[in-house]
Amino acid sequence: MKKEFVVIGLGRFGGSICRALAEQGMEVMAIDVDEDRVNEFASIASHAVVADTTDESVLKSLGIRNFDHVIVAIGDDIQSSILTTLILKEIGVQRITAKAQNDYHEKVLRKIGADQVVHPERDMGKRIANNMISNNVLDYLELSDEHSIVEIVANELLAGNSIIDLDIRARYGINIVAIKRGREVIVSPQAEEPIQKDDLLIVIGADSDISRFEKKVMNG
Template identity: 65%
Template sequence: MKKQFAVIGLGRFGGSVCRELVRQGHEVLVIDMDEHKVNDYANIATHAVVADTTDESVLRSLGIRNFDYVIVAIGDDLQASILTTLLLKELKIKNVWVKAKNDYHHKVLVKIGADQVVHPEKDMGRRVAQQMSDEKVIDFIELSEEYSIVELIATDLLEGKTLIQLDIRARYGVTVLAIKKGEEINISPEPDYQIMKNDLLIVIGHNKDIKRFEDNAM
């Protein structure tokens, strides 16, 4: 279903979000104070506007309340990021996602009502570090400080074994959400599914349990 998004700030993060949303077929309004950046996205986004989003009257004139999501991707100007977020919430925007520069910025954004705070550099850094430090981990999504979804590559220790034989949930407290073999993905695989070397197991669980499963079963 097509949705309407507004992206405020056209740095690397905001630009990337804009391109992906457009690729998915959504309507995207992009806003930035820098005319050159706005011109760069004039032929990509549905609408591109040079504007100061710390001015409430400007936000109202843009019809910002009509958008399903507003992404505040302002980079180094923390004051502009915070004030823009505050105004958006005062205008009753339901879904305001904001890029945080640091932990202090994050705390302030939460206090003023940001619906979702993201740390693109920190999150990507963690993913890269995880992948570099553990060759069995192909990718992971951190759900919280304690729980994650991890994509693990099956070693020869799992070759030919079925899920019911491994009894992963009972033994390790980890749930196998799906198994990917090449381009095929098996969602909620049956207990008699036979794992082969190099299959990708997509599992969810407590980080300690996932690590225990990886160390003892793979």
């Protein structure tokens, strides 16, 4: 069954979510107070509505509580973001993801019942910083405050060793969940799988363990 989403706030973040969901064939209602933004998404979303989501009667009239997931992507107006999230919770929306401007904003959103809080700017900053700091880490995805998935390029020090030779899980507490080799992707590689130079290792683990692995094994 198709999931039904509502995206409230059609700035850069909300707009990109709306486009991505629509491309996946999902039902999406796009809402913003700005008529020009709503018009921009009229041909992308299933429904595009000009509405003030801090008004409970408006949200009720739109039947928001019948949707599977509501994303509150309101930009700079923290008060509207908090009020909208509070009303959504009160009217019984199943799942709410909200965008936070800062840590204080996140605390309030979590307190009033947001199921997930995202910091797109901060998280993207972390991602870029991780890419800049390390020559080996190609991409970085934060799973929680302390755990991540990273793509690491295998160098000469790793090449020729199998996963069991390196004993990565026991020594570093991390797991290689997949290896990208050219166009081939080896998911859940066997312990005997030899690593080749320039393989992309998809590694999951605690940030501190990944960092230790990088320092010891990748940099010699």
